[in-house]
Every structure is written in C-alpha cells, then in structure tokens.
Amino acid sequence: MLVFWKERFVLLAVPKTGTTALEGALAPRAALVLRDPPQIKHAPLYRYRRFVEPLLATAGGPPMETVAVLREPVSWLSSWFRYRSRDDVDGKPASTRGRSFDDFVSEYCRGKPAPFANVGFQSRFALNDDGTRGATHLFRYEEPDRLLAFLAERLGARPDLPRLNVSPAMDVALSPAVEARLREKRAEEFAAWEMAGG
Numbered sequence: 001m002l003v004f005w006k007e008r009f010v011l012l013a014v015p016k017t018g019t020t021a022l023e024g025a026l027a028p029r030a031a032l033v034l035r036d037p038p039q040i041k042h043a044p045l046y047r048y049r050r051f052v053e054p055l056l057a058t059a060g061g062p063p064m065e066t067v068a069v070l071r072e073p074v075s076w077l078s079s080w081f082r083y084r085s086r087d088d089v090d091g092k093p094a095s096t097r098g099r100s101f102d103d104f105v106s107e108y109c110r111g112k113p114a115p116f117a118n119v120g121f122q123s124r125f126a127l128n129d130d131g132t133r134g135a136t137h138l139f140r141y142e143e144p145d146r147l148l149a150f151l152a153e154r155l156g157a158r159p160d161l162p163r164l165n166v167s168p169a170m171d172v173a174l175s176p177a178v179e180a181r182l183r184e185k186r187a188e189e190f191a192a193w194e195m196a197g198g
Helices: 019-029 045-057 071-084 101-108 146-157 176-184 187-195
Strands: 002-004 009-011 065-070 139-140
Touching: 002 019, 009 045, 019 146, 045 065, 071 101, 071 146, 071 176, 071 187, 101 176, 139 146, 139 187, 176 187
Parallel strands: 009 065, 065 139
Antiparallel strands: 002 009
C-alpha cells in the first residue's frame, strides 16, 4: 500500500496485479509505504478504512481517494495458480504443483477453500460490503495506459514500470463447466472487474 499525502490518494496493493512493480517505481514518491508484512501491504479496502484511514484523518486535510487495480478473474486466478507452482512452494500446503487449473478454481469456489486455493478476493479491494463500488478509482490490469495516465496526471510524471514478481510461464486452460461455476459462485469478482472498465 502506498500513501501519496500531497496528492491525496492511496494505492491499494491488490495481489497479482503488478503492485510489486508499482511499489518499485513509486515508493520513492510516496509519503508512506506499507510493504511488510503481506497482511498490511495487501490490506483490502475494509481494513484500510478501519486502520489506516483514521490514522491519516488525524493529520487533517480532505479525505484520501483510494485506487485499486483489478485483473480479469480467470487471468488473476491463473497467475495465482502459476505463482504457487514454484519450486520453493513445492511440498507446502499452498503449492499447486501436481494439480490442474480446474482443480484449483473448483477449490477456490468452495466456501472455505483449501490452502492451495485460498487466495482471497479482488472484490474486497474494490467493493463495499453491499456490493457497491467502494474504491474511488478502479483500473484494469489489462489496460495499463489508463492507470499510467492517471498516475502521470496526479504525480506529474508517467512511471516506468519494471516487470517484477512475475508468475512462471505455463499453459493454463479452464474448462467451460468450471468457468461457469466460477462465474456463478464468485459473481462479485466479475462485477468488480466490470466496474473497473473505462
């Protein structure tokens, strides 16, 4: 999470949406950088509102705007699946090694997914509890120019984003039946991503 005090916005760190690259490029400009532990770096909107927003409010000024980048849900899950197939995760409960993407997504759709598919929800960075839009500004990972234009306008320069924390490359396909189940069980994920469209 990056706080830009003078520019009055907070960049929420949605996992698997390029936030490590954004942090690498923008941290020197930020007034406050929350990078460790991951539960703080990747605090969703409700946690930001509960803990960080009140702290910032004590310093005065107009309310901070919130910014989040969301990735198309199947692509987002694919990135998680590939990320958790790394050698250094092999043999651990979070490893996806030896599993199919269909198995991973099917488990993600359960009420309490097993550790290997417990990756959270992008919607918690974008939506209020009632499903309405919560973040001030939403951008799609697939449309980086919109985000970069926003950052250039607010920060005065277009950041150069390095590729960091990239998931291993592999062919990943989701069967139509499992995708249909995902769209039914996790409709809020698709709704949030739709809200992020231009």
